[in-house]
Amino acid sequence: MSTRLVSSRLLCAALLVALAPFAAAQQSPVAAGQERDAAQGKEYREYEVKAAYLLQFLRYVTWPKRADDDKAPLVIGVVGKSPFGKVFDSVDGKEVEGTGRKLKVKKFDVAPKDAELRACHIVFVCKSEQPHLEELLAAVADHPVLTVTEGDRMIERGVAFGFVLEERKVRIEYNSEATQRAKLKVSAQLQRVVVRRL
Amino acid sequence: MQLAAAISVATGVATAQGGDVFSLSLEDLAEVKVSVASVRDRPVREQPAVVTVITAEQIARMGAIDLLDILKTVPGFWVAADVVGGVLTPTFRGLAGGEGKILLIVDGVEQNDDLYGAPVIGQRYAAATIRRVEILRGPGSARYGGNAMLAVVKVFTKGAEVDGVEASLQSTSSARHQTNELWSFAGGAEIDDWTLSVSGHVDRGVKSTGAYTSPAGSTFALEDSSDLDSASLRLGAACRGFAARLQYDDIAWDDVLFAGGGDTQVNRREFEQFRGELSYELQVDEGWTITPRLTCSRGNPWGYTRLGETQQFLTARYQAQVESQLQTDGMGDLLVGVSFYRVQAELESGITSLGFDPATYYGDEQVHHNDVAVYTQYDFDTDWATFSVGARYEDHSTVGDKVVPRLAVTRTWDRWHGKLVYNRAFRVPQIETINTAERAGSSIRPETLDALEFELGYTGEGTTATGSVFWLENQDSIFFDTSLGTNGGNRNGGDIENWGGEFEVRHTRACWSAFGSYSFYQSRRNEVAPTVATGHGTANLGVPEHKGVLGLSWIPSDVTSVQATAIVLGRRWAYGYDGAGSSVQQVDPEVDLSLFLQHRIDRVTLGIGASNLLGTDIYYAQPYDGGLAPVPGQGRCLVLSMAARF
Structure with missing residues (x-):
């Protein structure tokens, strides 16, 4: 019972750790610049x-x-x-x-x-x-x-x-x-x- | 000044949006977003999986002889031996990959054998013929099917880019014995619309120069009783979307291990395989291709000659596959595929003392299974990240069906990237795995694996660094139970749960480069008793919990390089002789240091170096309790090589 429980906790912890840098990056100026590019709608091959x-x-x-x-x-x-x-x-x-x-x-x-x-x-x-x-x-x-x-x-x-x-x-x-x-x-x-x- | 008019001819280059890319300024070009052609063309750091790529140049600098040398340097990988002649197969993230768990693909053609699904490596795939190795460090079942539960190794051989022929000789020698002499060639040409390629090798050597002590305590030298011969030939032709490949390879070696040195003569193991593939890439529209593919494989894997008796299987596999790949601007890339294969085997001759009697084994009948699969993968970019969603449904005529999904999110910002990947994967038991189960009276079903991986990486100023952590749970793990029936058999056991991490740094400057990696795993739970290192913490049998690789290259000029490579293994646990009988023993930590110098003079490249320079006792252990003690690898060897390009 306890092993399964720990596995779920490990899974949740890994998810949280994984998502942290994504969240941090979303607030960076670089990300803001990307939004401007997207607004321009220009995309080339x-x-x-x-x-x-x-x-x-x-x-x-x-x-x-x-x-x-x-x-x-x-x-x-x-x-x-x-x-x-x-x-x-x-x-x-x-x-x-x-x-x-x-x-x-x-x-x-x-x-x-x-x-x-x-x-x-x-x-x-x-x-x-x-x-x-x-x-x-x-x-x-x-x-x-x-x-x-x-x-x-x-x-x-x-x-x-x-x-x-x-x-x-x-x-x-x-x-x-x-x-x-x-x-x-x-x-x-x-x-x-x-x-x-x- | 804007450079809109910099190129006066810049008119009429249509883009998807109707804009004119040649009218953009340098500053605009630096900021404009591009639609990347396909998943395959993405840079490694943007691929929706944890991936390692090794180039021909890296292979040459390390002085690698074969694919085994290359895989040893990849984080998470190691090598295990099995009782069948000490056959070497890879392990990954703490699990054995010997039977159908790691998929090996060479030039698009699957190499795993049709009896067990085993990727048999070691003195079989010559490094000098390899142009590139791509390793998907994680499950690939959703895309690649039931042999890709743990990882996928894709090898691309040299071909038309050589524009001529490269021929090479690599020779390794210990103090008393020539351990290996490998002749290889690779080349190709482009003639009109045709692209032709050819590669192959002939190798004579020994598997080991060490001494083996069986679980029962008898010791004997392998130097004169592990002779190995292998040869291969690979041909390719492509023209206007049509492609054809023919591959032949044969490997045979002396085996005194299986009988524990008790036989009065040296026995012989042999794998012989022929594969052919035809495909046609139909360009339906811009960005949309449909590729039908037919593959045929025939072989005599796991052949065995013992005391005058011969065991020979005849296998065949026929596969038809159609893939549609649609690449759109702004809407993502969609892959849809359908696959059908029939795999069959018969036992032409058998060794009755091992339970292989054609009259009773398959009842003189051919055994066959059918398998049909449908799979899809959809990759799409958003301003925030790239998403990849995929799934596979596969139905096997004997062991039933499975559905496995995958999901990946890849985010890049500045010089950083992050990847979060979830996979459910599965292993389809192959013919002999099913057969030994049925023979022992147990039914068998596919085993599955859930894996979650996260990678964080940095690229910049000549430096790349990645770190990844993983968690995996292998459910209903299939293993060989020696207590089952008369001769043992495969069955589903319990679950195995591992976690760990892999870290890699590479720094490259004009005249030197350095790289280092460290990988570890810990078993949190292992319900498969024969693979448990009882009483020894968090390790699984045969697989080291810790591995480090360090490399340093000095490149004083374009034609000269010197590289030192060290592979450091932590201790392992494996069954071996303890003075009275067989028990779990510690296999000591190992340091395998190699040094290799190469220098090119016009079209000739010369190399000299040493492998296992410290003379460390290197062992490959069996990753379960199956009657094989750790098998010694090569000792200190002098390596000489010469390659010429014509």
Whole structure:
């Protein structure tokens, strides 16, 4: 009899302990901010937002001058099984304002030759290629290529920018050493939206 | 300055709300909410369950040889041995998972055998072929059925992402004996619309180099009497939603344990299994897929050759399954599935002294059972939290039906997350479990489990930390009662109630990383007498109450890493020889320290290290009173590895 009774008490205690942080969080300013977002009613697909970030990177990151700068398109290379679907279709091949240059999105199902990677301005490494992230980074090491991927703690593995999801929002983590090695300049405005920096 | 016009081409990218995501400023992008594609794609901390993910990189750095090495580092898991040749199966949260309680899935295909539902691991799943392991640390019956009562281990092997072939050799040696030589390969390619993958291994070694003392007191060395051979081949092909998989694996080893060293020759155990699966993902509409799946499994599990007699089962399992997954914007994700399987077995040849005579065992007839299940899971996000509600109804032709619900609430705020998960789960007894019960004159029904888990976690600045507490109650627990009938048999016993906690911290910097975990359980009530460590407090037989794992990696460059991993086990209790006979004995605490260095030169990766560096006596204990004393594991070994990518 007593064992069953204690079990019920244990269950109730665990429930109370479990609910406490939820209740505390509900009263936090962050939670209040979420309510405002909800009131705005704007919600996008995850990879639409990530694609938009990649295009913003083209504007807020400065690459060293290349001989072909005036004519060559700005190239985003997507390496691996692309989760973007047709998100880029409406902007691919069209001009990026303020640069006078067109956007070119290249999809590589598997890691291409090093020269093709180095020809990209941004390389986005999809989840399917993350097991080989170090090899991809080695291929573009010391070249002016902005490396981006997604998932927790990816900047520790050497990429310049990592997308993470927090509270259903796409956040950016930033590895400044990686951009310094690649001789890329990241604007202060972009650095301000970074949630974690290495 | 707002960046609404930053990209002049930003027109016409339709969103669900008709807005233009490319017109958003950086600040807006940082605040906009996204609809996450599916439950499967959620980050670990947002998944509606307590989950551990281990990547290929982590596996390589620790110098793991097989899946057993990986699972040992996961909070809550340990390994138990059973009397049938010292077969190794996982334990979890204080309970044995050997018979149908922990589901092992490799590339989407269930691996548990069809006689007992056992996830037989240990020198069977080569670590070098594994791309990722996802461990659902908690019941998964509502989604995965009657073999997932305690936990689910999902293994994903390497494939097309290799774009070529990786081949590796791992060799381990003790001072006097080569203990293991494992050749493995994995690779794949994408050709037009086809994605192809292949992996496999060949392994020769010994199960142990230690000495075994039977419950009756006889001692003998296993170094020359536990030879083990295993091999596997896994093929996969996918094209435009169509996917096909073929898997073959075979493992056999010398067994002197079952007979307590009393036989005049070394006996042999063998598992051989073939599995095939066809599936097609039909894209009905954007965000809505229907996936029919056909699976066929045929095998010869639990084969045994003893003193010239051979025992061989032939099993087959045919499963048809259809899953519908609907992902909506703002309305949540809905999964609905229906499954039917038929499982059958016959005894082709048997060892009469063990009661396995084909003429009387199944009466020369094939035994079969049918099982039908309907299940659903609905995940939806609110501004406050993510909710997951699911349930499963399953009806088995012999042991009856069950309904099990699950409920999970996941909340993230700042860098924190909290999860509260309730599951009711069940175990469907498989063919041989039912058969031994009926043979001994007892009826058997599914056992059930109620589990409540709470996890609190933190992610940030290179650090992740999680802590979870659990309470579980296993009702009508099925166990093997050696006193039942002539040769013993399975029956439902009483209840087992455990509680405990699991804590994990991982910190990663550019050139080093460290991780540590501690897990414990206590048995509050155990009515299943053969699993009770009588007179020894809150422990269940064979399973350590305390386990800690510490790891430290130094990564001086992209091509070099050194990792030290220590697994510290508290004492356990198990039946063993006490000088006069068999009684509950203490199995001493253990420290298993390994060290592994790897260095990559172009496409070749070399590794060298040591496992069980301290030479600790490692034992795997039987988690019930079943006639097996603790089985020794490997002693100190030198580990050499070489992998090349072509």
